[in-house]
Amino acid sequence: xxxxxxxxxxxxxxxxxxxxxxxxxxxxxxxxxxxxxxxxxxxxxxxxxxxxxxxxxxxxxxxxxxxxxxxxxxxxxxxxxxxxxxxxxxxxxxxxxxxxxxxxxxxxxxxxxxxxxxxxxxxxxxxxxxxxxxxxxxxxxxxxxxxxxxxxxxxxxxxxxxxxxxxxxxxxxxxxxxxxxxxxxxxxxxxxxxxxxxxxxxxxxxxxxxxxxxxxxxxxxxxxxxxxxxxxxxxxxxxxxx
Amino acid sequence: xxxxxxxxxxxxxxxxxxxxxxxxxxxxxxxxxxxxxxxxxxxxxxxxxxxxxxxxxxxxxxxxxxxxxxxxxxxxxxxxxxxxxxxxxxxxxxxxxxxxxxxxxxxxxxxxxxxxxxxxxxxxxxxxxxxxxxxxxxxxxxxxxxxxxxxxxxxxxxxxxxxxxxxxxxxxxxxxxxxxxxxxx
Numbered sequence: 001x002x003x004x005x006x007x008x009x010x011x012x013x014x015x016x017x018x019x020x021x022x023x024x025x026x027x028x029x030x031x032x033x034x035x036x037x038x039x040x041x042x043x044x045x046x047x048x049x050x051x052x053x054x055x056x057x058x059x060x061x062x063x064x065x066x067x068x069x070x071x072x073x074x075x076x077x078x079x080x081x082x083x084x085x086x087x088x089x090x091x092x093x094x095x096x097x098x099x100x101x102x103x104x105x106x107x108x109x110x111x112x113x114x115x116x117x118x119x120x121x122x123x124x125x126x127x128x129x130x131x132x133x134x135x136x137x138x139x140x141x142x143x144x145x146x147x148x149x150x151x152x153x154x155x156x157x158x159x160x161x162x163x164x165x166x167x168x169x170x171x172x173x174x175x176x177x178x179x180x181x182x183x184x185x186x187x188x189x190x191x192x193x194x195x196x197x198x199x200x201x202x203x204x205x206x207x208x209x210x211x212x213x214x215x216x217x218x219x220x221x222x223x224x225x226x227x228x229x230x231x232x233x234x235x236x237x238x239x240x241x242x
Numbered sequence: 243x244x245x246x247x248x249x250x251x252x253x254x255x256x257x258x259x260x261x262x263x264x265x266x267x268x269x270x271x272x273x274x275x276x277x278x279x280x281x282x283x284x285x286x287x288x289x290x291x292x293x294x295x296x297x298x299x300x301x302x303x304x305x306x307x308x309x310x311x312x313x314x315x316x317x318x319x320x321x322x323x324x325x326x327x328x329x330x331x332x333x334x335x336x337x338x339x340x341x342x343x344x345x346x347x348x349x350x351x352x353x354x355x356x357x358x359x360x361x362x363x364x365x366x367x368x369x370x371x372x373x374x375x376x377x378x379x380x381x382x383x384x385x386x387x388x389x390x391x392x393x394x395x396x397x398x399x400x401x402x403x404x405x406x407x408x409x410x411x412x413x414x415x416x417x418x419x420x421x422x423x424x425x426x427x
Contacts, residue, residue, distance in 0.1 A: 120394050152408065154401035155393070 027051075059193070065109070065135065066191040069098040069184075072108035074128065077115025079142040079174040086184075091177040098184060105129075110137035110187065112180070113166070116144035117157045129164050137191070139183055140166045143173045243329050249274040252296070252331070259293075260285040265336065273332060280318070280335035280357040287333065287360050290322060298322035298331055301360075304370035306378035307334075310404035314338040316355050316380060337380065359385040377402035 030047050033039040039047060075083060086093045093099050102108040105128045117125055129138065140160050143149035146169040148158035160166055167190060170183035186196055244252060246269040253264045253276060263286050266277040278286050290298040300323040307317040316337040323330050341352035359382035361368045371382045372391040379400035382388055390397060399406060 119397075120392075154399075154406065154408075 062192050066188040067097045069096075069109045069188075070100050070102045070107055071098055072105050072111040072128065072132065073101040073103050074111055074125075075114050076117060076121070076125075077144065079114035079144070082174045082177050082180060083112050083114040083141060086177045086180055091181060093181055093184065096181070096184060096188065105131040106133060108132055109135070110139060110167075112139045112141050113145040113160045114141045116149060116151050117160050118155050119157055120155075122157050122160075122163050125160070126163050137167045137187055138164060139168045139170060139180075139187060141170045141172075141180055141183070142175055143171065146171065149173060243272055244274045244331060245269070246274075249276070249331075252276070252290075255293075255295075256286060256289060259289055273330070275332040275334055277334050277336055280337045283318075283320070283333070283335045284358050284360055284363065287320060287322075287363055290331065290333070291363060296324070297326070298324045298329075300325055301364035301366055302330070304360075304367050304374060306374040306380055306402070308378060308402065308404045313342075315342065316378060318357060318374060318380060320360070354379045354381045356381045356383055358383050359388075361385055376400075379403070 027050075030039060030043065031051075034044070034047060075081075085091055087099045087101060105111070109132075111129060111132065113125065129136070138160075140146045144151060144156070145160040146166075148156055150173070152158070157163065168183045168187045170180055172179050175183075189196055249267050249269050252274075253267050256276070257264050260282060263278050263282040264276055265279055268275050268277070276286070287301075290296050301320060302323045303319075303321040305319050305321075307319060309315060309317065314336045316339060318335045318337060320333040320335075321330065322333060335357055337355045337357060339355055341354075357380065359367070359371055361371065361382075361384070368386065369391060371385055372388060374380050375382060375385075375388055376390045376393055377400060389395065393401065
């Protein structure tokens with residue numbers, strides 16, 4: 001050790017031109033001095049500033065969780081074809097660390113409900129979700145698992161959140177793989193403790209209106225216009241004799 | 243495929259062998275159909291299977307139909323096939339709804355229409371009769387294991403009947419939100 005340190009110091013002489021502060025050899029020597037308790041004063045402050053990041057344990061854990069997610073291999077219907085393609089090189093969810101589809105719910109972090117859930121399948125889905133280890137998340141992919149979609153009939157559950165908690169709903173019939181990856185990115189932000197606000201919060205939406213407002217409180221004129229428009233719809237639908 | 247005169251010949255021979263089994267016939271789109279009395283379906287199918295001149299030995303399908311405003315309300319349809327001659331014959335048992343007289347709905351403890359099972363004549367009918375029972379609530383007497391096959395065991399109602407509610411849920415849009423009372427954002 002001692003010999004090596006001498007060698008390094010010889011390579012970067014104290015005399016001569018001042019070495020740049022981010023020079024690799026300078027940093028290495030500083031680290032060694034730090035370990036030997038030789039570093040003091042402003043040199044110590046500078047070294048800490050350059051090489052130490054402070055955080056809390058929860059944030060660190062969540063950062064690790066959000067960037068190494070294992071989805072459960074669970075295809076329900078046609079959406080599963082789109083789900084399979086997100087691991088392909090063309091869409092490549094490995095960029096976000098979720099390419100390892102796990103064949104067992106015990107190893108999975110989140111489940112993608114890719115398709116309609118029939119009432120006979122619902123207990124099975126629920127059991128798989130219950131078998132997953134905490135912490136766990138769920139993405140409802142497509143119209144069917146979010147709301148029943150086109151299957152308004154006797155056999156299909158009208159939305160998967162009737163029987164299990166769902167974190168992210170991805171709209172579409174089926175959603176494109178990009179949309180699913182976007183939904184997964186939203187889930188990542190949720191795991192990091194910084195979830196995106198819903199569209200009503202973002203646009204200060206009133207009721208179920210389908211147009212977006214400018215950010216900020218709606219003006220009284222905008223609110224009046226909305227109420228007036230709604231009353232017109234009510235009047236138009238009332239029977240003529242009323 | 244028996245043509246229209248051939249169908250009448252079959253109906254005549256059948257009525258000779260088993261009187262008052264065939265209630266009517268029709269021949270449409272090249273398809274021949276015998277309409278039979280439901281309680282005699284075993285006589286008819288056994289005769290069509292075993293009579294040397296007929297030999298409709300393959301039961302391709304059994305299905306139920308609900309003709310709700312019409313009477314009799316239900317039909318159980320047997321699709322028969324003579325494999326050597328590749329001739330198909332449809333046999334329809336016209337079945338009245340026993341619940342119609344007391345005005346009961348589609349669910350609950352109303353009497354169910356019944357007809358004899360043909361599982362011992364055609365073993366393939368076992369699952370198909372279970373399916374008809376599952377969706378139309380038609381009871382096949384003598385079936386070895388008559389229970390639901392596609393819907394869950396605890397399902398209530400007969401979902402393919404015409405008076406079964408469509409189901410589903412209202413979707414809230416701006417123009418429909420006032421129709422959903424108690425809805426809040």
